Structures are given as C-alpha cells and as structure tokens.
C-alpha cells in the first residue's frame with residue numbers, strides 16, 4: 502500500500518467508526534421503542550426520542566464537517582472577500598450557540614472603534630461559531646464565555662478572542678488540536694460529542710482568509726485568538742497579518 506492508499510484507508514476507517522457509533526445508537530433506541538412501545542412510559546419515550554434527535558444532529562454535523570474538509574483539501578473552496586463588520590456576525594454566532602447551550606453566560610465586548618475586516622462572511626461566521634461552540638462545550642454550566650474584539654497595534658490587524666474557564670488545554674496539545682480528527686482524550690471530553698474536525702477546519706479557513714489562529718491556556722482559562730487583516734478600500738490588500 503502506498504502512502505496515499507494508507508491515508509485513504511485510515512480516513513475511511515475513522516469516518517466509518519464515527520458514523521457507526523451514532524447510527525448504532527439511533528437504531529438501538531428505535532428498535533427498543535418499536536418492540537416495547539406499550540411498556541415504556543411517556544418520560545422514557547421522550548428521553549429515547551431526545552437521544553435519537555441528538556445522535557441525528559451529531560451525524561449531520563459530522564457530514565457537514567467532512568464536506569468542509571473535502572472542499573478545503575480539493576482547493577475548490579471559493580471565498581468571496583467583502584468588507585465585513587464584526588459585530589453582526591459575532592452576535593449571530595453567539596445566538597446560535599446560546600440556543601444550544603442555554604445555561605452558559607455569553608459576554609460580548611467589541612471595541613466600537615474596531616475597523617472592518619476583509620473576509621468571506623459565511624466562512625468567518627463558521628470560524629466564530631466553531632470557536633464559541635467549543636468554549637461553551639468544554640466548560641461547565643453557568644460559566645461565562647467571553648468574546649472580545651478590537652484593533653491590535655502589535656500586528657496592525659483586528660484581533661478576536663474567545664475565552665472560557667473550562668477544562669483547559671495542556672501546552673503539549675496546542676498543535677495537535679488543530680489536526681484532523683484529534684480530540685484530547687480525558688473523562689471530560691469523552692462526556693461531550695465531537696468529530697475532532699472543528700478546529701482543523703477553523704484553522705484552514707482562517708489561514709485561507711490570510712489570518713492567524715493561536716491558543717493559550719493557563720489554569721482553567723483558555724483563549725483562542727484569531728487575527729485578520731483590516732479592510733483597506735484603496736488597496737483591497739489581502740496582506741497577511743504580521744506577527
């Protein structure tokens with residue numbers, strides 16, 4: 502087997518495993534309900550249907566992520582760069598995640614003087630949703646996720662930070678979390694579902710939009726920072742962020 506075949510075989514085996522777990526669970530709960538409908542009380546019926554719904558969402562998320570990965574790898578992703586104001590997109594991303602994580606607090610702190618940036622709006626939204634979702638997912642109920650943004654003198658670009666006070670990330674894992682299908686294996690991440698594709702996609706999208714992404718975690722506080730070039734009407738420069 503050459504390297505390409507091996508990568509392909511590894512990919513198929515990972516994907517099949519990721520698909521089989523939720524499908525087995527959906528089939529199992531559906532079979533139980535069909536076989537024992539009269540013996541199951543309404544509360545349990547609801548519980549089983551909720552599991553079926555959650556696992557279906559997990560499958561949809563996985564398939565959508567895999568489509569994003571395929572597009573990124575084939576180089577067929579077409580980006581439409583436009584002058585973009587951060588606030589409306591960050592507000593929308595927060596309301597999407599809030600709907601799913603109702604008992605987290607979300608604090609948005611965008612400096613009103615923040616200049617607009619040059620990005621593809623849909624992809625920027627995907628980046629923000631992934632980061633805010635992770636921050637909520639890997640932290641406790643009633644904790645606060647903070648999204649702050651402003652102009653950074655250091656890199657002469659716009660900085661957006663997503664901070665949580667959740668389970669934290671060890672420094673030796675900083676690089677690995679941005680690679681395909683990588684999840685940090687501990688009892689806390691095992692409790693929540695994920696395909697390990699979110700940050701791989703996020704990093705690729707950020708870099709395709711000439712930005713940068715970094716992570717920093719100390720104690721319980723974890724911050725993901727993304728930097729994007731400022732929109733410049735004269736040059737429409739798509740220069741990379743310095744730093």
Ligand SMILES: Nc1ncnc2c1ncn2[C@@H]1O[C@H](COP(=O)(O)OP(=O)(O)OP(=O)(O)O)[C@@H](O)[C@H]1O
Nearest residue numbers: 635636639669678684685690695696697698699700
């Ligand atoms: N804010 C965070 N705090 C702690 N750990 C995190 C955080 N964000 C990501 N991680 C770790 O990095 C891993 C990779 O994240 P990534 O978003 O790529 O995948 P995922 O959340 O597991 O699945 P999905 O593909 O559904 O996003 C996670 O499984 C988790 O272990």
Ligand SMILES: [Mg+2]
Nearest residue numbers: 635695699700
């Ligand atoms: Mg994720």
